Amino acid sequence: xxxxxxxxxxxxxxxxxxxxxxxxxxxxxxxxxxxxxxxxxxxxxxxxxxxxxxxxxxxxxxxxxxxxxxxxxxxxxxxxxxxxxxxxxxxxxxxxxxxxx
Numbered sequence: 001x002x003x004x005x006x007x008x009x010x011x012x013x014x015x016x017x018x019x020x021x022x023x024x025x026x027x028x029x030x031x032x033x034x035x036x037x038x039x040x041x042x043x044x045x046x047x048x049x050x051x052x053x054x055x056x057x058x059x060x061x062x063x064x065x066x067x068x069x070x071x072x073x074x075x076x077x078x079x080x081x082x083x084x085x086x087x088x089x090x091x092x093x094x095x096x097x098x099x100x101x
Contacts (some may be wrong), residue, residue, distance in 0.1 A: 001045070003047075003048060004016055004020060004021055004023070004079050006048060007019045007022075007023065007048065007051060007052065007055075010048075011052060011055055011056075012043055012054055013055060015088050017063060018055075019051070019055075022051040022054045023047065023048070023051045025051075025054065026048075026050035026051040026054065027039060027047050028045045029044060029048065030043055030046055030047050030086060034086055034089050034090045035088065035090060035091040035098045036089065036091060036098075036100055037092070037100060038100075040089060042085065042088070042089055043085070043086070043089055045085070046082050046085045046086055049079075050078060053078060053079075054064055094101065
């Protein structure tokens with residue numbers, strides 16, 4: 001099953017172009033944060049989770065919180081468990097260079 005198919009099942013969204021854009025953006029974020037050049041096996045779910053979060057937050061960009069009908073919502077950058085995974089795969093710089101196996 002492709003990542004697009006997984007996202008369709010998880011979210012119910014059918015717009016494949018939108019889902020691909022969200023996946024691409026999530027992948028670029030993960031690569032930038034970890035200092036890697038490619039997504040390794042353990043990072044695939046983090047990319048998918050970030051894409052789902054981005055989809056769910058569409059229309060609320062720039063908001064840190066919202067109250068409607070007596071209910072309050074607050075938005076974090078991303079759940080801490082995603083950063084826990086990303087931190088495990090983050091590459092350290094040695095002598096100004098990163099070495100990826």
